[in-house]
């Protein structure tokens with residue numbers, strides 16, 4: 001499923017970046033060679049980061 005339409009990133013791409021150590025949206029974009037454009041995808045990226053770390057939403061760094 002596409003998470004980021006601007007960069008053509010899928011949930012698998014984002015999960016792969018998170019598994020490689022990305023713990024912020026900026027890290028995810030960087031590891032995937034992408035850059036935020038409209039930033040509508042950040043909420044979904046944060047969800048994937050939170051799910052992978054099993055953290056409450058308030059502990060995700062919003063950069």
Ligand code: FES
Nearest residue numbers: 004006037039041
């Ligand atoms: S949907 Fe990801 S930057 Fe626009």
